Amino acid sequence: MTKKETIRDRLIRRFYTKFKPTADRKGTMRSLAANGQRPEILIISCIDSRVSASMIFKAEPGEMLNHRHIAGLVPPYDPAWEKTGAVLPAIAASIEFAIRDLKVGTVIVKGHTHCGGIRAYIEGTAGSAVRSWMENAGPIMDRLDRSQDSEALLRQAERECVKCSFHNLLTYPAIRSARKENALVVEAWIHNIEDSVLLHLDPAQGEFIEMEENEAPALSPVESR
Numbered sequence: 001m002t003k004k005e006t007i008r009d010r011l012i013r014r015f016y017t018k019f020k021p022t023a024d025r026k027g028t029m030r031s032l033a034a035n036g037q038r039p040e041i042l043i044i045s046c047i048d049s050r051v052s053a054s055m056i057f058k059a060e061p062g063e064m065l066n067h068r069h070i071a072g073l074v075p076p077y078d079p080a081w082e083k084t085g086a087v088l089p090a091i092a093a094s095i096e097f098a099i100r101d102l103k104v105g106t107v108i109v110k111g112h113t114h115c116g117g118i119r120a121y122i123e124g125t126a127g128s129a130v131r132s133w134m135e136n137a138g139p140i141m142d143r144l145d146r147s148q149d150s151e152a153l154l155r156q157a158e159r160e161c162v163k164c165s166f167h168n169l170l171t172y173p174a175i176r177s178a179r180k181e182n183a184l185v186v187e188a189w190i191h192n193i194e195d196s197v198l199l200h201l202d203p204a205q206g207e208f209i210e211m212e213e214n215e216a217p218a219l220s221p222v223e224s225r
């Protein structure tokens with residue numbers, strides 16, 4: 001009887017049969033190891049298995065930094081963190097490292113539809129750790145229209161969560177000083193997973209606007225390969 005392949009076996013096989021031969025042939029990873037990475041963007045998103053930025057944007061090694069946690073939520077920066085010597089949330093270190101050290105020029109917080117973390121929070125079924133983390137989005141609870149059906153309510157909560165994260169992002173010192181120097185673009189996006197559509201937040205209107213394929217410039221011959 002053949003042994004059933006586990007997820008662990010599958011990953012090891014994929015690494016050595018798919019990733020490594022390409023990396024070795026192109027020399028990409030060797031060059032990135034020798035010369036360091038120069039990513040241009042930090043993407044903050046949910047840990048959900050359907051929304052990885054590297055996956056949906058077909059990222060190349062070295063191209064983007066990913067910070068992922070439940071709902072991609074960004075808590076507001078608290079100056080007291082530094083004074084009390086408290087351990088800062090991981091997101092604070094990721095933002096600082098991306099902007100101060102790696103000089104990325106773009107930060108995007110990317111939410112998604114059908115977010116399990118947000119659903120658990122608004123429906124009151126979240127475990128204690130998830131609930132505690134989602135309290136960072138506490139102010140959104142007052143803005144929700146509870147007269148809607150549960151799916152419409154979840155869509156509204158997802159949008160409010162991303163808006164909340166976007167405004168909180170602007171409170172981080174590294175982001176504030178890079179924006180002062182016009183060295184940083186900060187945006188908030190939502191990935192509709194059901195129909196693979198991307199929307200971006202218009203901060204002035206507080207509305208999400210669908211992005212069309214023709215908003216993107218034509219691919220270079222290299223990218224379109």
Ligand SMILES: [Zn+2]
Nearest residue numbers: 046048115116
């Ligand atoms: Zn999620």
